[in-house]
Amino acid sequence: MELRKLNFVAILAIALVTGLQADTQVSSDVVKTDIPGIKNFSSLSDSSGFAGPLVGFGGATDPSAIPQLKEKGFKTIVSLRLSTEEGIDVEASRHAAQAAGMNYVHLPLDPPNATPDDIGRLMDALGDRANQPVYIHCGSATRVAAVWMIGRVTEDGWEYDKAREEAEAIALKPNEAINFASSYLSER
Numbered sequence: 001m002e003l004r005k006l007n008f009v010a011i012l013a014i015a016l017v018t019g020l021q022a023d024t025q026v027s028s029d030v031v032k033t034d035i036p037g038i039k040n041f042s043s044l045s046d047s048s049g050f051a052g053p054l055v056g057f058g059g060a061t062d063p064s065a066i067p068q069l070k071e072k073g074f075k076t077i078v079s080l081r082l083s084t085e086e087g088i089d090v091e092a093s094r095h096a097a098q099a100a101g102m103n104y105v106h107l108p109l110d111p112p113n114a115t116p117d118d119i120g121r122l123m124d125a126l127g128d129r130a131n132q133p134v135y136i137h138c139g140s141a142t143r144v145a146a147v148w149m150i151g152r153v154t155e156d157g158w159e160y161d162k163a164r165e166e167a168e169a170i171a172l173k174p175n176e177a178i179n180f181a182s183s184y185l186s187e188r
Helices: 003-019 061-073 090-099 117-126 142-154 160-170 174-188
Strands: 043-045 054-058 076-079 103-106 132-135
Touching: 003 090, 043 117, 054 142, 061 090, 076 090, 076 142, 090 103, 132 142, 142 160, 142 174, 160 174
Parallel strands: 054 132, 076 103, 076 132
Antiparallel strands: 043 054
């Protein structure tokens, strides 16, 4: 009996350690990875989309995490965070990006007040080959997922349900992302 208990504990420990070290694939292509200083990081590689073959998504991103983004191959950071959000320091983030040899684009997005021009500027920044590979973030990756879903439908010509599934895998609050994207798409 004691041997069974030890075997179970050993197997559980191995599973936990292995699980903590591995990336987690949450949809057909979206991979979640724990990166210290980044809330809810995920990425797509081998993407055939408008934003290039490698795209990263995240929530609140501490400037100390920016060198890790450079190591992962990202060239540009696009921030959707409002300057007034708790915990954001736009200038510190911009400085950290420049110090890492990266571009930093601040395009704050306030969903209740978002305009088609706001979305257009985001699509332009993400689609600009000079910015790619691009990492896009907000507070929780919820606005990011909404913008990504809009881009998949409007720029890549994806079906709504396929784009929604990918957005759900990216967002920390998928219902909010889907609601915003759906509302925007239905009004255009």
